Amino acid sequence: MSEIVFAIPGEIDLPTGGYGYDRRLLQEWRGNGVAARHLPLPGSFPNPTPKDLDETGRLLLSQPSDHVLLIDGLAYGAFPESIAADLAGRVVALVHHPLGFETGLETEHARRLIARETAALRHASAIIVTSPATKRLLVSGFGVSAGRIAVAEPGVDRAPRAAGGRPDEPLQLLAVGSLVPRKGYDILVESLRPLQDVAWRLTIIGSADRAPATTLALKAQIASSGLQDRITLAGAVGEAELAQAYDKADIFVMPSLFEGYGMVLTEAMARGLPILCTTGGAAAETVPDAAAIKVAPGDAGALTRALSELLAESTGRKRLADASWAAAETLPRWQDTATIVAETCRKVFA
Known part of the structure; x- marks a missing residue:
């Protein structure tokens, strides 16, 4: 493996936990000399247009064959099985949480998302999740073998203890x-x-x-x-x-x-x-x-x-x-998280 290509849909600066996780991986790798780069994907995921799916397939298939494709689950979980199969053997899927478990979805839409993510995950060489609970969910509900899943919990930065509000305030x-x-x-x-x-x-x-x-x-x-x-x-x-x-x-x-x-x-x-x-x-x-x-x-x-x-x-x-x-004090730091993800990617080409 010569490089990790981290494929992320939409604007990476969006203020969400998932994008924050992705940003910190890239930041830690830059600071520690890990060869990695960000590959932006169209922003319509997890409900991509046909045009955006074609563009996504073109972008990913054009990457050098000795590069590992680390693909954020917001996109990978929505891939048709045909795209996932074309990329088989070089993909590490990052699952923050299954797309079909988003609250507010129509029942049929959630069912389709779960079926599509289940099919796509069959073709990933390895899968990274952010918690043991999500690992158990993929094993029990998505048919993924536990041995293909690595847990890389988000890190946390040290911070000063909160002072709290003033005594005379609510x-x-x-x-x-x-x-x-x-x-x-x-x-x-x-x-x-x-x-x-x-x-x-x-x-x-x-x-x-x-x-x-x-x-x-x-x-x-x-x-x-x-x-x-x-x-x-x-x-x-x-x-x-x-x-x-x-x-x-x-x-x-x-x-x-x-x-x-x-x-x-x-x-x-x-x-x-x-x-x-x-x-x-x-x-x-x-x-x-x-x-x-x-x-x-x-x-x-x-x-x-x-x-x-x-x-x-x-x-x-x-x-x-x-x-x-x-x-x-017992929580992982971001360097720990980034190391787990990078090592998982390296093992795909080991």
Whole structure:
């Protein structure tokens, strides 16, 4: 193998966990002398047009035969089997989470995505996933043998411990993630309605343009609940502003219905924040039980009860925060992640 060609659809600078993972791999490889380059693919994935599929096939098949093709699952999982078969023997597929498990899909659309990804994965020489939970899912639901799958959990950067909000201010709740159905923000807003007699403020940081209908519905729900003065939809922000938001937070909340890993959870742990999250997908395992209150995804009542407990009990918040801060020391670093991915790619041509 002379080079890793990392094929990624769309704009690599988009503020999502998956794109953040891809960016950090490329950054770590540059810093450590690993021969790798980014190959942009059309941005219509995971619902590519016929023209974009033709262009994708041309781009990938034109790469030198001694280069490993590392293909982000947002594209690879949507490949027709004919393209995947043409590339067989030189592909490593990176699966953040299966495409058919995105919330809000019509049943038939989800079924087609699962069938297409199952077929494509048969032709990958190796598969990289970001959590043990996703590995188990591919084995049980997609017919992939465990021996073909490597787990490369996202790394986390060291960060200063969060200072929290001022004592004379309402407790600051923070959620981070794009406004898409899978993130469950409608459930979070519903869970906060019964808690209007408690002093809190919620900031949701995440891109508002990935699912415009979801964003409009969320804004309408906030207004109809009378919470427009207490919930801020901050949109996508830069790294400095995001770090400032983590520093000012008192509680981190992640109401997602499904996660392939949940990078924002480890970012919250790196700041020593008490966490309230769901058990959707890999999120159940990403945070140790001692560092978080965990509830079933989609259960607004359970979220209300957990939030009520956290908002009322400073001792409980501190216990979770201390466990979160301690657990962050055991998390992988990005260099570890990049090494696993690079070694997996090398083995394809070994």
